[in-house]
Amino acid sequence: MKHTPVKVLLQATSIGNMATVKGWVRTKRGNKNVAFIAINDGSIIHNLQCVVDPSQYDEELLKRIGTGACVSATGIIVASQGSGQATEMQVTALELYGEADAETYPLQKKGHTLEFLREIAHLRPRTNTFGAVLRVRHHMAFAINKFFNDQGFFYLHTPIITGSDAEGAGEMFRVSTLNAKNPPLNDDGTINYKEDFFGKETNLTVSGQLEGELGAMALGKIYTFGPTFRAENSNTPRHLAEFWMIEPEVAFNELEDNMNLAEDMLKYLIAYALEHCYDDIEFLNNLYDKELIARLQSVLANPFKRMTYTEAIEVLIPNIGKFEFPVEWGTDLQKEHENFLVSHFGGPVILTDYPKHIKAFYMKQNDDGKTVRAMDVLFPWIGEIIGGSQREENHEKLLTRMNEMNIPEHDLWWYLETRKFGTCPHAGFGLGFERLILFVTGMSNIRDVIPFPRTPKNAEF
């Protein structure tokens, strides 16, 4: 018999229907007269309560249907006599697909720490928490594509294996088919990558931005959304070695347009989450973060505070006594400074026009000779969620800056040609997908918003 999602069976319109449900047992309760089997199939955070008359079934079969078992139940959907749910199933047929030995199945009915669940990442999607997070993650991925598609952007697939090591966004993972124990060598003892698969040194991408700019110089408005890799030895709740990044790039946009796009996108995504994932967000709000829903609504209700780096420094200096690290014009902001600004203004802050020496080579230089048209979006709780800029479109200025910063120009000849042939103002940014999910779910560790996290010393599963 065709089965119906729990999500549908829980609706009052299902009452009176014969149906089959297939899923995993969350709990079983009861006595010798009646048994209650709560079944979850992942379609929604709630379970379907299946009511079983034990006298109608083999005692051994019922015994094997415990927490974690996979079953199929058929019966009529009725209004629930209990108070915890609107509907339930009066079971007439029960089939066991696979049992889960209670002695060894690691997921119990009761509390687990998130740290323990990370050790059993192959099973944790079966918990309420990870079901909720993974559903939210799906809806956010879909909403990102929808947002950009609706605005006329094209989804550009930039390469995951990159031949340039000049993107400047961090340490890279080498991609090679050479024999690691005995690689071919040049006369001077260095590894001869001419014999490698691609005939040159290659790595996993740290950013699709440079290729994204190539797309924007033809299609006008593009975005990338794909995996990104950083081999930094970062051990924090906000960093992953493998994460997903969204990078829009828009021809003819200047910094102001870039800020508008970032704010519009973030608000669209948060509103989408509240509209389409409310059950899951409500669950996370109640279990982990009582301020979650209020914080999401607050971000939607207010414009992001926009100010220059220089103005931010002026706000920070009178409060210098509150900080561990010094504040003066020219130094990069520490996390404590960013946190101060966000709580001082009571919401997201967009900082622009940073000193050029703390930002990347491709950012557009301001006329003051000191700052560049950079933009960071700082969010409550998680800090920097977006980093972006208007790009330097002047070939001469870009080349000079690359030389100053020792960026090898021969590696990026193709990037430079966009400035030689039909250059134009353009801007873009990068949004860390998992950081967005952190914000929307209220989870506090980035390892808990991706199914199988990759971090230093950890690539299990």
Place this chain on the structure above:
RNA sequence: UCCUUCUUAGCUCAGCUGGUUAGAGCACAUGACUGUUAAUCAUGGGGUCCCUGGUUCGAGUCCAGGAGAGGGAGCCA
């Protein structure tokens, strides 16, 4: 990578100043209970005290080294 805290039953933890046979709750098993909501009650089984070495009559407890995890910082998204 740096600072800091932690590692005891399947899970979450207690274990005092080093002292006899290492405890609790939950989970699990068995039984009871006429509709439960993390059901309840009774009984029971369950331990490489992270690893290696040291100090001591004696180490879960003290010391050294190592591994793993959490929090904070840096790097960034």
